[in-house]
Each structure stands twice: as C-alpha cells, then as structure tokens.
Amino acid sequence: MTDLSAVPLVESGCVEAPARRTIPVLRERGQREVFCGLTGIVWLHRKMQDAFFLVVGSRTCAHLIQSAAGVMIFAEPRFGTAILSDRDLAGLADANDELDRICVELMARRPDIGTLFLVGSCPSEVIKLDLAKAAERLNAQLFPKVRVLNYSGSGIETTFTQGEDAALRAMVPVLPQGDAAQLMVVGCVADVVEDQFRRVFDQLGIGPVAFFPARRAAELPSVGAGTRLLLAQPFNGDTVRALIARGAELIQAPYPLGAEGTTAWLRAAALAWGVTDQRFEEVTRPLIDRSNRALDRYRPRLAGKSVFLMPDSQLEVPIARFLAREMGMVLLEVGTPYLDRQMVAAELDLLPEDVVLSEGQHLDRQLDRVRAARPDITVCGLGLANPLEAEGLSTKWSIELVFTPIHGYDQAADLAEVFVRPLERRSRLSV
Amino acid sequence: MQLTLWTYEGPPHVGAMRVATSMRDVHYVLHAPQGDTYADLLFTMIERQDKRPPVSYTTFQARDLGGSTADMVKSAVAEAYERYQPKAMLVGESCTAELLQDQAGHLGQTLGLPVPVVPLELPAYSKKEHWGAAETFYQLARTLLADRIPAPGTVRTPRAEGVRPKANLLGPTALGFRCRDDVVEISRLLGELGIDVNVVAPMGASPDDLRRLPDADFNVCLYPEVSRTLSSWLQRTFGMPFTKATPMGVNGTRAFVAEVAAMAGVSADPVLSREHPGVASLSGSQSRLAWYARSVDSTYLTGKRVFVFGDATHVVAAARIATEEMGFTVVGLGTFCREFAREVREAAKLYGVEALITDDYLEVEKAIGECAPELVLGTQMERHIAKRLGIACSVISVPIHVQDVPARYSPVFGFEGANVLFDSWVHPLVMGLEEHLLQMFRDDFEFNDGAKPSHLPAVARPAAPAAAPAETAIAAPVLNAAPVSVAALDARAGEGVAVAQTEAEPVWTGAGELELKKIPFFVRGKARRNTERFARERGLAQITVETLYEAKAHFGR
Numbered sequence: 001m002t003d004l005s006a007v008p009l010v011e012s013g014c015v016e017a018p019a020r021r022t023i024p025v026l027r028e029r030g031q032r033e034v035f036c037g038l039t040g041i042v043w044l045h046r047k048m049q050d051a052f053f054l055v056v057g058s059r060t061c062a063h064l065i066q067s068a069a070g071v072m073i074f075a076e077p078r079f080g081t082a083i084l085s086d087r088d089l090a091g092l093a094d095a096n097d098e099l100d101r102i103c104v105e106l107m108a109r110r111p112d113i114g115t116l117f118l119v120g121s122c123p124s125e126v127i128k129l130d131l132a133k134a135a136e137r138l139n140a141q142l143f144p145k146v147r148v149l150n151y152s153g154s155g156i157e158t159t160f161t162q163g164e165d166a167a168l169r170a171m172v173p174v175l176p177q178g179d180a181a182q183l184m185v186v187g188c189v190a191d192v193v194e195d196q197f198r199r200v201f202d203q204l205g206i207g208p209v210a211f212f213p214a215r216r217a218a219e220l221p222s223v224g225a226g227t228r229l230l231l232a233q234p235f236n237g238d239t240v241r242a243l244i245a246r247g248a249e250l251i252q253a254p255y256p257l258g259a260e261g262t263t264a265w266l267r268a269a270a271l272a273w274g275v276t277d278q279r280f281e282e283v284t285r286p287l288i289d290r291s292n293r294a295l296d297r298y299r300p301r302l303a304g305k306s307v308f309l310m311p312d313s314q315l316e317v318p319i320a321r322f323l324a325r326e327m328g329m330v331l332l333e334v335g336t337p338y339l340d341r342q343m344v345a346a347e348l349d350l351l352p353e354d355v356v357l358s359e360g361q362h363l364d365r366q367l368d369r370v371r372a373a374r375p376d377i378t379v380c381g382l383g384l385a386n387p388l389e390a391e392g393l394s395t396k397w398s399i400e401l402v403f404t405p406i407h408g409y410d411q412a413a414d415l416a417e418v419f420v421r422p423l424e425r426r427s428r429l430s431v
Numbered sequence: 432m433q434l435t436l437w438t439y440e441g442p443p444h445v446g447a448m449r450v451a452t453s454m455r456d457v458h459y460v461l462h463a464p465q466g467d468t469y470a471d472l473l474f475t476m477i478e479r480q481d482k483r484p485p486v487s488y489t490t491f492q493a494r495d496l497g498g499s500t501a502d503m504v505k506s507a508v509a510e511a512y513e514r515y516q517p518k519a520m521l522v523g524e525s526c527t528a529e530l531l532q533d534q535a536g537h538l539g540q541t542l543g544l545p546v547p548v549v550p551l552e553l554p555a556y557s558k559k560e561h562w563g564a565a566e567t568f569y570q571l572a573r574t575l576l577a578d579r580i581p582a583p584g585t586v587r588t589p590r591a592e593g594v595r596p597k598a599n600l601l602g603p604t605a606l607g608f609r610c611r612d613d614v615v616e617i618s619r620l621l622g623e624l625g626i627d628v629n630v631v632a633p634m635g636a637s638p639d640d641l642r643r644l645p646d647a648d649f650n651v652c653l654y655p656e657v658s659r660t661l662s663s664w665l666q667r668t669f670g671m672p673f674t675k676a677t678p679m680g681v682n683g684t685r686a687f688v689a690e691v692a693a694m695a696g697v698s699a700d701p702v703l704s705r706e707h708p709g710v711a712s713l714s715g716s717q718s719r720l721a722w723y724a725r726s727v728d729s730t731y732l733t734g735k736r737v738f739v740f741g742d743a744t745h746v747v748a749a750a751r752i753a754t755e756e757m758g759f760t761v762v763g764l765g766t767f768c769r770e771f772a773r774e775v776r777e778a779a780k781l782y783g784v785e786a787l788i789t790d791d792y793l794e795v796e797k798a799i800g801e802c803a804p805e806l807v808l809g810t811q812m813e814r815h816i817a818k819r820l821g822i823a824c825s826v827i828s829v830p831i832h833v834q835d836v837p838a839r840y841s842p843v844f845g846f847e848g849a850n851v852l853f854d855s856w857v858h859p860l861v862m863g864l865e866e867h868l869l870q871m872f873r874d875d876f877e878f879n880d881g882a883k884p885s886h887l888p889a890v891a892r893p894a895a896p897a898a899a900p901a902e903t904a905i906a907a908p909v910l911n912a913a914p915v916s917v918a919a920l921d922a923r924a925g926e927g928v929a930v931a932q933t934e935a936e937p938v939w940t941g942a943g944e945l946e947l948k949k950i951p952f953f954v955r956g957k958a959r960r961n962t963e964r965f966a967r968e969r970g971l972a973q974i975t976v977e978t979l980y981e982a983k984a985h986f987g988r
Contacts, residue, residue, distance in 0.1 A: 031507070032490045036466025054434075058526035058555055063441040064469045076793070080436045086556045088432050089530070098432035106434060122464045122527035125493070155466030156493040156527070364487075364514060383471030383483070390481035 023348060023357050025339060030362030033381050034312050034337055035399075036155030038121060039068045040163025043403065044213075045078045047188045050114040051217040053079040053167075054106065055153070056099060056131060057121030068399075078113070080106070084123055095129060096137075103138050107146050115217035116142070117167060120152035147174065147218075159337040161235040161314045161402065164188055168213060168239040171220065172246065175212075178222025183209045183269060184248065186240060187233030190405035191215065197256075197408060200266060203283045206273045223248055230269050232256060232407060234347070235314040237340040254346045256407045257315075257415060258322035259291035264346075287409040294413030295326065301420045303328035308375035310384070311335035311361050312398035317344045317351070319379075319401065319415075324352055327416055331355050332373045335366065377419055394422040437792045437812055439767035439830055443553035443563025444525045445470050449604040450567040450657075451521055452484040453633040457571070458517035459486045460508045462500070462535040463525035474605055478836050487511040489535075491528070501533045508539045512546070519575065519638040520544065521567065523551030547638070549574045559790075561742070561768060564604060565660040568633055572661050575641045580668055587670040590648055596695035597627045597647040601662055601673075602654030603634040608745060608829050609843045610634060610654070611836075616845035617653065617678060620688065623702050626695050633657075645669045649694045653678075653844075656742055656768055677744055678844045680752035680852065681718045682708075718846035720853040724757055735860065738763035738804035740787065740795055740813050741828025743771030745843075747778045749808050749827050752852060754782065763787065763802040765795065792816075803960065806860060811835070823859035827852075937966035943974045961986045 041053040055061045062081035082102050088095035118131045131150040138148040151170040153163040194211050201209045210221035227248035253268035254261045270280045307329050309316040316336045323329040335358045378395050385395040406415040451459035452474050474480045489503040522539030536550020549571050553563045603610035618628050629647035630640045650673040652662040662673035678687035692699035707715045711725040737759045739750045743766045753759040765787025766775045772788045779786035787798050796816045807817040807824040811832045817824035842848040950958050965982035966974050
C-alpha cells in the first residue's frame with residue numbers, strides 16, 4: 001500500500017503527467033446542507049492570533065458563526081459581526097460611515113490586533129456594500145498599525161472551507177515580492193502538524209519553507225519566481241492561482257492525508273528540490289513504518305466497510321482516497337460541494353476505477369441514495385448526523401475533519417480512528 | 432449597524448423554525464442561500480432531535496440572482512409538498528432573500544396547493560428570534576382558524592353544566608427552556624383541578640389541533656415571548672381569556688393555580704388546600720422548596736447576591752423566587768427581550784435595581800463584574816461570563832446548550848419545578864453546614880485555602896482559563912506570591928473586567944495582609960474588595976489591620 005512506485009507523481013516540468021482518466025460526475029442542484037464560507041473564521045482566527053475577523057452581515061451570520069463554533073468558549077473573541085439594520089439598508093452612505101466607526105472603535109479597544117479582515121456576507125454582497133473600498137478608507141486611517149483586508153465568505157459565493165481560500169486570496173496582493181528559492185506550504189494546518197512538517201523538510205534538506213498562512217497574520221511570507229507551492233489543503237484554488245500569477249510554481253501532488261498521501265506529497269517536494277532517492281528513503285522510511293504500525297491497528301476495523309461521503313468540507317476526495325487505498329473501505333459515493341479539477345488532479349487518479357463522484361447537492365435525493373445504500377459510515381454535516389443515526393446509520397460529522405489535526409504521518413492513524421469510533425461505539429452499546 | 436460578538440437570539444426565521452419543528456405535519460420552505468441550513472444543527476445537536484427539522488431551503492447562489500430565484504421558490508415549495516405531504520405550509524425568507532424582494536410567501540400561495548400556505552414576513556433587519564416565533568405561531572393559527580372566526584360582537588356560549596373546563600397550553604417550543612417537562616407538570620396540575628388540556632401548541636400539535644383551539648375555555652399563556660401575540664388575538668377574536676401568572680416557584684405556582692381556577696370557574700382547593708403559606712415544615716407545601724429554604728442549613732443563603740439575566744418570563748419569576756423563596760438579594764436584573772422591557776423594568780423596581788435591557792453580551796459582562804454577585808442566574812452566555820469570573824451560576828433561560836436539555840425529568844414550572852430550582856441554584860454555592868465546617872477547620876491541612884471544595888466546578892477552578900490572558904484585561908492586584916486562590920478569583924471578579932487600575936492603589940501592609948488571611952477564604956475575596964474600596968474612597972495609601980476592621984464596620988458582613 002505504501003509502494004512509492006505505485007504513486008503517480010506529477011510535478012510541473014519534471015515528470016510527465018499521465019493521461020487523465022475522465023471520471024463521470026453526477027451533478028446536482030437543489031438544497032445544500034453545507035455551511036457557508038463564514039465558518040472558516042472559526043479556525044482562521046485560532047491560526048492567526050493577531051487577526052480580527054469582522055463579518056459585515058446580518059444577525060443570521062452572527063448566529064451561524066456562534067453555532068458553528070459549538071460552544072461560546074471565548075471571552076471576547078477575535079471575531080464579530082457588524083449587524084446591518086434597516087437604517088443601513090436605507091442609505092449606503094450611512095452604512096459606510098457606520099462601518100468605519102465600528103472598525104475604528106474596535107481597533108482602539110483591541111491594540112493586540114494587527115490585521116483586520118472585513119468579511120463580506122450574503123446581505124452585504126446583495127446590497128453591494130463595497131468592502132474593498134471600505135478597506136482602502138480604513139487603511140488610510142489605521143495602516144501601518146493595523147492592515148485592513150477584505151474578502152467574501154458569503155453563502156451565495158462560497159462553501160464552508162472556501163472561506164479559507166477567500167481569506168488567503170485576500171492576503172496574496174500584500175505578500176512581499178521575493179524571487180529566492182523557497183517552498184511555500186499553502187493552507188491552514190494545526191501548529192503541531194506544521195512543526196512536524198518543518199522537521200521533515202529540514203531532514204530532507206528542503207528549504208527555506210514558508211507556511212501560508214503563518215501563525216501571525218503580520219508575518220507575511222514572500223512570493224516570487226523562486227517560490228514552489230505545495231498544497232496542504234485542497235480548497236485553496238483561488239489563492240493558488242493568485243500565487244501562480246505572482247510567479248510561483250505549483251507542485252502537483254496528492255494531499256498529505258494518510259501515510260501514502262503524505263509520502264507522495266513529500267516526494268513531490270523532494271523531486272523538485274533534487275533530493276536523492278536514498279536520502280528520501282532514509283528520512284521517510286521510519287516515519288512511514290511508524291505511521292503504518294499505527295494504522296495497522298485500525299485497518300481490520302475498516303476494511304470492507306462501506307462509506308458514503310456527503311458534500312461538505314471539500315476534503316472528501318483525498319479522504320476517500322485514503323479510506324479506499326489505505327484502509328480498504330468501499331466507496332459508495334464521494335460527494336463534493338464543487339470539483340476543482342486543478343486542485344485534485346493527482347487525487348482523482350488514485351480513486352478506484354468505479355468510483356461514484358457527485359458534485360453539488362440535492363439533499364433529499366442524496367439522502368434517498370444513502371438510505372438505499374445503507375452505508376456502514378456516512379460522512380455528513382452536524383444537522384444530519386443525529387437524524388441518520390436514528391435511522392440506524394453510523395455517521396461521522398465532517399466538521400471534525402476540519403477541526404482535528406489529520407495531516408501528516410503521525411496523524412494518519414488519528415484520521416482512521418475518527419472513522420473507527422462511530423463503529424466501535426455502535427458495537428459497544430446494547431441499549 | 433451594531434457590533435455583535437455573541438448574540439442572545441437568532442434571526443426571526445429561526446423563531447419560525449422553532450414553531451415548525453415543534454409541530455407535526457407542518458413544513459417550512461425557506462428562501463435562503465447556502466449556509467442558512469446551519470440552523471438545522473441547533474435542533475439536532477442541542478436538543479438531540481432524531482429527525483431533521485421540517486424545513487426545505489431554496490439554496491440560491493450568486494449566479495441565480497439575475498432572475499431565476501423566484502422560480503426556485505416555486506419549485507422548492509412544490510417539491511416539499513410532494514415529498515412531505517404536510518397539512519399546512521409556511522413559506523418565508525431569510526435575511527438575504529428579504530433583500531431580493533421575491534415575495535416568497537406570495538409565490539407559495541399562487542401554486543394552488545390543496546393545503547393552507549402561510550406566507551411569513553419576518554423582517555430580519557429589525558426583529559429577532561422570539562418575535563419571529565410569536566409571529567409565526569400567530570399567523571399559522573390565524574390562517575387555520577380563518578373560517579371559525581365569529582362575527583364581531585358574538586357572545587361566547589357558556590360551558591354547559593357538568594362539562595369539565597378545557598384549557599390550551601400555548602407557547603412551548605423546540606429549543607425553549609425545559610418546555611418538554613413544564614408541559615407535563617402544568618398538565619398534571621390542571622388535571623388535579625379538574626381542567627382538561629384541549630391542545631398543547633406549538634409543541635406536538637398538528638394543524639388540525641390548531642383548528643380546535645377555540646374549543647377550550649381559556650388559554651394558558653405559558654411562554655409569553657412565544658404565545659402572547661396569539662393569546663391576545665384569541666382573546667379579542669374568540670373571547671378566550673388567557674393567564675398572566677407564571678407558574679414558577681412555590682408562590683408563582685400558587686398564584687397560577689388560583690388564576691386558572693377562577694378562569695375555569697372551578698375550586699382551587701384540590702391543589703391549594705395542600706398549600707400552607709408560612710408553615711415551616713415539610714407539610715407546608717407540595718414543593719420541598721418551602722421547607723428546605725426554611726431549614727437551618729439554608730441560613731447561609733441569606734442575602735446571597737444574585738444577578739438575573741435572560742428572557743423576560745424567566746427572569747421576572749426567578750428574581751421573585753430568589754427574593755421571596757430563597758432569601759437572596761437581587762443585585763441585578765435584566766433581559767435581552769426588548770419587547771418585554773416594560774415588564775422587566777417594573778420587576779426591577781421591586782428590588783431597587785435598574786433593569787438592564789440589552790442584547791449586548793459585553794454590557795452584561797460589565798454589569799456582572801460591577802455587581803460582584805455570588806450567584807448568576809442567566810443563560811448559557813452568563814454561564815460563560817460567570818465561569819470566567821469564578822462566580823457560581825445556574826442557567827434559567829434560553830439561549831440553551833446541550834446540558835440544558837437533560838435526560839431526566841426536570842421542569843422549572845409547578846411544584847416539582849420549584850424543587851428543581853432549589854437544587855440547581857443551591858448546589859453551585861458552598862453548601863450550608865459545610866461552610867461552617869470549613870470555617871471551623873480552616874487551619875486543618877485538608878481544609879486550607881488550597882483544598883478547594885471538590886463538588887464545585889464553578890468555584891474550584893485552579894486559575895484563569897488559558898484563553899483568557901490575551902483576551903481580557905483583568906487588573907488583578909499583585910499583593911504577594913500566594914497561590915491563586917478562590918479568594919483571589921473572587922477579588923478579581925469584584926474588580927470588573929474592564930477596570931484599568933491607573934490610579935495609585937492602596938497597598939496592604941504585612942500585618943493587614945496577615946489579618947486578612949485569618950478571614951475564611953470563601954468570604955475573604957469580599958473582605959479584600961470591600962477593604963480596598965474603603966481605602967480607595969478615603970484616599971488611604973496603606974491598608975492596616977485597623978483599616979480592615981474599619982471597613983468591616985462600615986460595610987457589615
């Protein structure tokens with residue numbers, strides 16, 4: 001399963017891409033049971049602790065974020081909502097003044113904040129409140145103490161994890177230019193995972209390595225002709241394209257989920273850096289072995305079990321690849337909110353021949369298919385989990401896959417365990 | 432535009448969802464963009480509902496905005512009817528769809544479905560969740576009762592001799608506070624009086640049940656935030672009176688029983704003959720609260736400072752219970768329900784405090800910090816505030832979280848509800864006799880400052896949470912290197928969160944500090960706070976043993 005030669009590596013300019021398979025995709029439209037891009041704030045604000053995210057939206061937006069965050073554990077959080085009222089809708093000029101007032105007051109109260117993200121929402125998009133202009137106005141007042149950026153996390157334009165893409169995309173224009181050779185890892189990963197990857201890159205002699213985003217929003221990595229991009233998350237397509245427009249080059253690779261995925265991911269970077277096969281083997285072999293030892297515990301529990309992934313986090317394709325290839329699970333349907341082929345090209349090649357891919361959602365019809373297939377595990381959002389459990393179907397809620405560190409060798413077994421737990425629990429209970 | 436960090440209420444369409452989800456055979460089509468489905472998880476996760484809320488969303492996207500959004504409403508309504516076969520439909524908009532002006536409700540009506548389609552217009556930019564619930568409940572009932580409305584001036588036929596009186600229980604909803612068990616408790620109480628329950632709504636009711644509402648003699652307006660609009664309309668239109676008393680606490684329940692008995696024209700004796708106000712024994716009431724509060728163990732509850740915040744119905748009742756039935760002192764009272772500000776202001780007058788009418792979490796946090804209460808009765812939001820300040824807390828109102836939907840029977844209304852309240856308010860405080868023992872044995876190695884009461888999550892906190900330092904500016908006086916104790920946390924709580932100590936603070940002398948340590952640790956925080964305030968107000972640079980006792984004499988215990 002970890003035979004490296006079996007993993008097709010695609011790296012622009014180095015290895016020739018194999019002919020792509022065309023996988024048929026079931027496209028559906030209808031009710032979607034997914035979060036909007038605002039939800040990304042929940043993890044973005046934990047990652048970049050010097051940033052504040054101000055949603056310009058409605059009470060619904062505020063309610064969504066606090067509900068998605070689960071519990072209100074933070075005293076004064078580094079996110080908030082400027083709630084539009086009737087008066088703001090009546091006159092946009094006033095709305096702009098109001099927004100400026102709120103931002104200036106907020107920044108005066110939070111001297112620890114260095115970057116303020118103005119986050120657009122469905123209502124602010126519909127009334128065409130120009131947050132780019134607002135950011136410009138506010139920068140004139142607040143920069144350089146506070147840098148004001150803007151992006152849209154609205155549900156009419158973004159799905160769940162796309163909010164991260166939009167936030168990072170907004171940072172690209174302010175990244176300093178630097179053409180020196182470097183590896184840039186794109187996408188939020190847990191700090192512990194970032195540290196692990198840094199150690200491995202060091203051992204491989206790959207560097208300098210920049211993570212984007214960094215732990216502080218103010219620490220902006222440079223970008224330029226010498227920058228090679230390695231993607232940690234599959235949902236940052238717009239950011240990647242913006243980085244490429246600034247001279248960076250994309251290293252095509254699967255995502256670092258599972259031992260196999262992580263190896264392929266590192267190998268793509270190693271190839272680009274001219275790391276010898278021997279060195280790569282020396283560094284990764286012990287890590288692969290350890291990862292596999294941990295995975296071996298869970299393989300018998302998952303092998304042969306069926307899984308249905310409903311569209312949500314956009315991690316569905318790489319996770320399906322991991323579950324099928326490394327854990328031996330049977331994929332019934334792999335749903336994804338949208339299919340960005342450029343982002344998942346290397347992943348699609350690794351999916352089983354007969355995989356059923358679906359893009360978009362018509363919730364009721366998809367639930368009909370779930371009920372007909374009766375999967376051993378259904379990956380779905382929190383709104384659906386209990387109702388499906390009550391129909392006798394085990395579930396894994398997809399938000400856990402976003403909030404839990406699952407990338408890299410030492411988290412591969414954690415990722416597997418996330419799927420073992422509901423089965424284990426069901427087998428324990430006899431009430 | 433209002434800056435909001437946490438919100439007490441969702442938008443009005445979430446109120447509509449609460450009504451729809453509470454009922455049977457109702458389906459709600461919501462014209463809304465992707466993302467608004469988040470509200471489903473409130474029901475399936477917080478309340479562990481085992482079915483999806485009966486809500487379909489149109490899920491329009493940016494590319495639909497040019498023109499086809501209206502068609503999406505029509506097809507969503509038609510599809511939802513086809514699939515779910517409801518007996519009534521609600522069609523409305525969330526905040527974004529309201530801006531599109533598709534008039535979703537009207538579109539839904541034009542489809543000619545064989546069931547009533549109720550258009551909901553819930554202004555998302557001026558109204559909130561409770562208003563939305565009340566309006567939805569009213570609009571739905573009004574539509575279903577349209578053909579039963581009597582001509583103006585029609586006199587209600589009196590109940591025939593020998594027929595048992597009937598009442599509706601109005602207001603219990605999904606995601607309400609303990610509604611499930613309150614309904615059981617109140618139904619039992621009415622049963623003892625010989626009153627039948629005609630319809631409980633919205634919880635568990637079908638559209639057919641709503642059509643039967645006028646069959647009752649009167650309405651029990653159980654949760655006015657949700658049911659007052661409809662109750663008033665039923666009174667105006669069908670001449671049905673509705674109750675005003677909140678059956679919470681022993682006295683509240685007695686008053687409620689008297690009120691419904693009078694409304695139903697029956698004797699209150701079956702219930703009230705077992706109630707003996709002022710009798711200090713177990714036989715004084717059907718609720719143990721009455722005796723427990725009088726038992727000597729409860730002496731230590733005397734004058735405990737409580738801060739009450741939540742929805743109007745629960746805070747007005749809780750403040751009364753705290754005062755009359757527990758012997759606490761209400762030091763703060765407020766609500767986020769602006770529609771009920773008048774009621775809460777009137778109640779606040781009784782306790783000599785100014786009502787806090789706000790939906791700004793930071794303002795509530797500031798008020799709690801300034802009041803330095805020993806117990807907070809609030810919502811999940813106040814639970815977090817209290818936890819951070821190291822103050823005991825009990826949740827008495829929405830917004831709720833998963834632990835407010837307990838598996839066990841735990842109403843807050845009726846006599847059993849009073850028992851539940853006694854337990855849940857007293858347990859977070861140091862238990863009575865235990866407090867004396869702690870004082871007696873305070874020099875014992877097991878009862879020193881470091882040995883915190885093990886049963887107290889709210890008090891026995893080791894230190895401020897890890898997330899706090901960066902997020903809050905707690906100005907704690909650094910007096911010595913003593914470990915952070917309960918007393919120190921109390922002291923901080925007293926400072927309030929936003930008090931910046933820029934003025935020169937009085938300094939404790941060594942002897943003063945030593946004397947302070949002789950005071951039992953669970954009141955030491957208050958003593959420290961009072962003494963420092965005393966010194967500050969008098970411009971004293973130093974706090975000596977004498978200052979400590981001067982302050983004690985000034986403030987009393």
